[in-house]
Amino acid sequence: MRPLNGEPRLRREPVLQAGQRRVIFGRRGGQRYRAPSRLAFRLQRLWLTPVVRALTRIGAPIFAVTLGLGLWFGDEGRRADFVQWVDDVKLQIQNRPEFRVSELKVEGAGPEVEEAARMLLPIELPASSFAIDLTAYHDAIARLDAVQDAAVIVRSGTLEVKVTERQPVILWRTPNGIEMLDAGGHRVASLTRRDARPDLPLIAGEGADAAVPEALEILSAAEPLLPKMRGLIRMGERRWDIALADNRRILLPSKNPARAVEEVLSLDRSDDLLSRDFAVVDMRNQDRPTIRLTPNSLEQFQIVTGQIVPEKKTETTRASARSSDTKSNAKASP
Amino acid sequence: MTDFYQSQRAMRAMRKAAMQRGVVALLDIGTSKIACLVLRFDGSDPALEAEGVGPLAGQSKFRVIGAATTQSRGVRFGEIDEMKKTEGAIRTVVQAAQKMANTRVDHVIACFAGAGPRSYGLASEVEVLDAQVGEQDVARVLAGCDMPDIGMGREVLHAHPVNFALDHRSGLSDPRGHVGNRLAVDMHLLTVETSAVQNLIYCIRRSDLELAGVASSAYVSGLSSLVEDEQELGAACIDIGGGATGVSIFMKKHMIFADTVQMGGDSITHDIAVGLQIPLNMAERIKTFHGGVVATGMDDREMIELGGNSGDWEKDRRQISRAELIGIMRPRVEEILEEVRAILDAAGFDHLPSQQVVLTGGASQTPGLDGLAARILGQNVRLGRPLRVQGLPQAATGAGFSSVVGLALSAASPQDEVWDFEIPAERLQGRPFRRAIRWFRENW
Numbered sequence: 001m002r003p004l005n006g007e008p009r010l011r012r013e014p015v016l017q018a019g020q021r022r023v024i025f026g027r028r029g030g031q032r033y034r035a036p037s038r039l040a041f042r043l044q045r046l047w048l049t050p051v052v053r054a055l056t057r058i059g060a061p062i063f064a065v066t067l068g069l070g071l072w073f074g075d076e077g078r079r080a081d082f083v084q085w086v087d088d089v090k091l092q093i094q095n096r097p098e099f100r101v102s103e104l105k106v107e108g109a110g111p112e113v114e115e116a117a118r119m120l121l122p123i124e125l126p127a128s129s130f131a132i133d134l135t136a137y138h139d140a141i142a143r144l145d146a147v148q149d150a151a152v153i154v155r156s157g158t159l160e161v162k163v164t165e166r167q168p169v170i171l172w173r174t175p176n177g178i179e180m181l182d183a184g185g186h187r188v189a190s191l192t193r194r195d196a197r198p199d200l201p202l203i204a205g206e207g208a209d210a211a212v213p214e215a216l217e218i219l220s221a222a223e224p225l226l227p228k229m230r231g232l233i234r235m236g237e238r239r240w241d242i243a244l245a246d247n248r249r250i251l252l253p254s255k256n257p258a259r260a261v262e263e264v265l266s267l268d269r270s271d272d273l274l275s276r277d278f279a280v281v282d283m284r285n286q287d288r289p290t291i292r293l294t295p296n297s298l299e300q301f302q303i304v305t306g307q308i309v310p311e312k313k314t315e316t317t318r319a320s321a322r323s324s325d326t327k328s329n330a331k332a333s334p
Numbered sequence: 335m336t337d338f339y340q341s342q343r344a345m346r347a348m349r350k351a352a353m354q355r356g357v358v359a360l361l362d363i364g365t366s367k368i369a370c371l372v373l374r375f376d377g378s379d380p381a382l383e384a385e386g387v388g389p390l391a392g393q394s395k396f397r398v399i400g401a402a403t404t405q406s407r408g409v410r411f412g413e414i415d416e417m418k419k420t421e422g423a424i425r426t427v428v429q430a431a432q433k434m435a436n437t438r439v440d441h442v443i444a445c446f447a448g449a450g451p452r453s454y455g456l457a458s459e460v461e462v463l464d465a466q467v468g469e470q471d472v473a474r475v476l477a478g479c480d481m482p483d484i485g486m487g488r489e490v491l492h493a494h495p496v497n498f499a500l501d502h503r504s505g506l507s508d509p510r511g512h513v514g515n516r517l518a519v520d521m522h523l524l525t526v527e528t529s530a531v532q533n534l535i536y537c538i539r540r541s542d543l544e545l546a547g548v549a550s551s552a553y554v555s556g557l558s559s560l561v562e563d564e565q566e567l568g569a570a571c572i573d574i575g576g577g578a579t580g581v582s583i584f585m586k587k588h589m590i591f592a593d594t595v596q597m598g599g600d601s602i603t604h605d606i607a608v609g610l611q612i613p614l615n616m617a618e619r620i621k622t623f624h625g626g627v628v629a630t631g632m633d634d635r636e637m638i639e640l641g642g643n644s645g646d647w648e649k650d651r652r653q654i655s656r657a658e659l660i661g662i663m664r665p666r667v668e669e670i671l672e673e674v675r676a677i678l679d680a681a682g683f684d685h686l687p688s689q690q691v692v693l694t695g696g697a698s699q700t701p702g703l704d705g706l707a708a709r710i711l712g713q714n715v716r717l718g719r720p721l722r723v724q725g726l727p728q729a730a731t732g733a734g735f736s737s738v739v740g741l742a743l744s745a746a747s748p749q750d751e752v753w754d755f756e757i758p759a760e761r762l763q764g765r766p767f768r769r770a771i772r773w774f775r776e777n778w
Contacts, residue, residue: 035422036429042542044429048438 094130101159102126109163112189113146117161120144129154145187170212171197173204173231185212201226205234214257215240221258224265228274239284244274251282260286342490342751349546349745352441358546358745359400359428359439362738363420363446363534365409365577365600366696369730369738370427372400372435373745396746398725400435402427411596412448412551412578414533421537428541442543445741447551447578449530451491453591453681454482459518467500467509467517469755469776475519476752484525491531491550492524493752496588505586521752522590524550547745552580552592554740559694559718559733560584568686571718572674572711573737574697576600579670580737581677583686588749591681595673599697602666609662610654612640624656627664628702633657667703671710678711692718696734 036044046052073079093099102125106114120140123131134152141150141161149164168180168188178191180200187209191197203215215232218240222229225242233241239254242261252260260283267273267289273281277297282290293301302308352358353375362369373396404427408419432439458478462471476495484490498506500514509517531548538545556571565584573580575598583591602625607617624638633656640652683689691711693703698717708715719731720739730738 035419035426038425038540041425041429044432045438045542048432048436050438 094128099129100126101129101132101154101157103158104161105158106161106163109147109161109165113144113163113165116144116146117141117163121159125159132159146189148182168197168200170215171200171202172209173202178202179209181209181212183212183216185209201229202231203234204231205237207237208232208234210237211240217258218242218252218261221261222265224268225261225274248278249280251280251284253284253286256286263289345545345547346751348441348544349443349748352544352546353745355441357399357435357437357439357441359431359442359543360738360741360745361424361427361442361444361538362551362735362741363409363412363414363424363444364406364551364575364696364737365412365447365598366406367403367576367734368406368409368420368423368427369403369735370401370431371398371726371730371738371742372431372437372439373397373742374399374435374437375746396724396742398723398727398730398742399437400431400433400439401727401730402430402434403730404430406576410448410577412446412575412580412594413527413530414446414537417533417537417540420533421540424537425541428543440544441546442538443547443549443741443745444534444538444545445549445551445554445737446530446534447573447575447580447594447737448596449526451524451526451550451552451592451594452484452488453593454484454523454525455590456480456482456521456523457518458521459516462500462515462517465513467512467514469510471517472498472510472519473755475517476521476755479519479521482523484523487528488525489528489531490523491526491548492522492553492589492592492749494522494588494749495752495755496520496522496590497586522588524553524589524592526550549741549744550580550582550592551575551578551737552582552594553589554744555580555694555720555737556582556584556589556692556740557743558720558740559692559736560690562587564688564690564692567688567690569688569690569692570678570683570711571692571694572698572707574598574670574693574695575734575737576696579674579695579697581674581681583678583681583683585686593677593681595670595677597666597670597673598695601670602663602697602700605666606659606662610640610652610659611649612642616640616642620659621663624659625663626656626660626701627667627706629657629660629664633660663700664706667700667706668710671707675710688714690714690716692716694718694720694733694736696732698733 047056073082104118104121104125106117109117121137122133132154134154138150138152141147141152141163146165147163148166151160151162153160153162166182166186166188169183170181171191171194172179172181173194178194180188180191180197182188194202201215201219203212208215211234215234218232219226222242225244228244230243230245233243233249235241235251240252240257242250242252244250250261250264263286264273264281264283273291277294278291279294280292282292299308349358356375358373358375360371360373375396404423406420407423408414408416409423414420428439428442456479458475458480460471460475460478464471475498497504497520498509499518499520500506500509500512501516503514506512534548535545552571552573555573556565556569559573560569560571565587568583568585570581570583573582577596577598577600579595579598581591581593581595582589599621603614603618603621606612606621607614610617610620612620620638620640624636626633636656637653638656638659640650640654642650642652644650678684689712691707691714693707693715694717697703704715704717717733718736719733720736721743722731723739723742726735726739
């Protein structure tokens, strides 16, 4: 016989389903009951009010921090001290050896450009990398005429400047001297003597630098003429003249001058044009090439064609197209 | 009645406000425990409805987010006896439930068992003004009920229109829009003592809470523990609580009768304490763990140590057999059930088509009670537990929580009470402005 006490005969634990919380109701045995006071009850209800909760958990800390900072910075001296301290720390960090730049390396530049790049660096090395205004330095280098493109980078204590130089392709004679220009017509450098770069063709005339691509086109078309050619002259910032040796000129049109050059060359091939004694070949009118003869040859021509009696001089400045055609026909027929 | 009518209307408005806010607390003020649930209303779940799950009698609209109970103090026979203590207990339980819900609750719907409820059946009949029954006809027929002599110091707690009849058609739940000549209504009126309600209001106001509704515990436990067909066909719910036993009879989904017996589990405990000369808490403990109402041969051999710390060794070492304990409990249980039987007889429960009896409440968990009740109340007896609602903790699913769960159900889908209908136009004589508003609303 089992004596029983006040404990339950069968202790049944509630079976909790998944996700169910176990809620223990009431108080464990023997605990003295005490109802919450009205004040405690009200305070708890106040705390459970969403606005109050939000204010306490977000508003109050923000307010406290703001108030503290405000009081601290309200004093002028403290504010100045703080700014001073911040500056000091900043300077300390900037002056650390990790940020020191001690060397300037210039790549891809000739001696003059390299010298200029070194001159342009505003501060003396070694210096902190924070002290170098890389953008301004880059702009200053890129402003050099001889420099087409530049890249400035600080890499492990070295200030590297990578320069792409402009390549001079043409010479431009101006009243002040001779300039070297690149393919885009931008000035590269000045020359004192033409002899310094005999490999480069010469152009002249006002505004010639703006039409360098066209000039290059003409030059490439006039490849066979190059030995006889002295250069190109820009006329009226509009069109080109080819200046040949012995003061002879080929006048090119403003539109499509390369084709006119080819036409001249084909005339040369067929009629041996350039070896003849003329002053000007005028190609400005595409449909009607015109030749101005030298006075001597004009006289010869007139004698040959029977227009004048020999030993009698006539001033004709320009032969008509008809006569030019006749002449070339006359040349071709024998 | 008018006064109470107004306050009931005010409470109904407050409950609407609480539902709008989304959180409401439910308080079951019992004699042995006070239970509190915090409900969150968030509308029915459209995803569930799309899957074909219906609104579940309003259940899908709410979720229990806080639950707490505490030992009741200062409550006797289901009525508030010592205000200070009860107020403290209400604070305790509301605080715990709020803490669990992690939200503040301002509105409380309360129920209590005692205060001597009395049921009245009322009837009224009027001629329909137009061809169709309108709001005003319903209002007039409800107002036409003769107010019974409910006695001094009593107030109406529930007034349910149970049945509408139009000419010879009876059993209409909503007569509006029907065509007919004579509209009749049967109404069930439940009155309680004014003082009990006022004490309750006072205690809740003292706790900084607003009372958003009062219900009879017998009614709401019937709502939660009777299943739908029982409510439809006729059934009685016997809520055996601590200090009072509530009886409510349901028919056609309406409560048609309610009463209480002023005895319950505490009476049994008291009997045990007196009979065995032990303190009340020990008696309660022994009753809970070893109690029963049907003795068997085995119970003679099961000895229970009574214990105690009186200092007298002889007294503290006493043992009783379980059969003795049953011998003390059974007469009291029988007495309670006999009283219930008398109430059911008086209410004419025999004439209902189905005579299902459902036992619920904390004391209904006594082993063997259903067998004993079947002998006294008829064969159709079952033990009822409250309906399962969303979020209810495991610990609050027992029979003792049927009234607070029922309160949740009635808060979610309230029964129409008289004060939910319109006031008949004749009674609005002193309020021309309201009459003008009504006229506008009806004509546009």
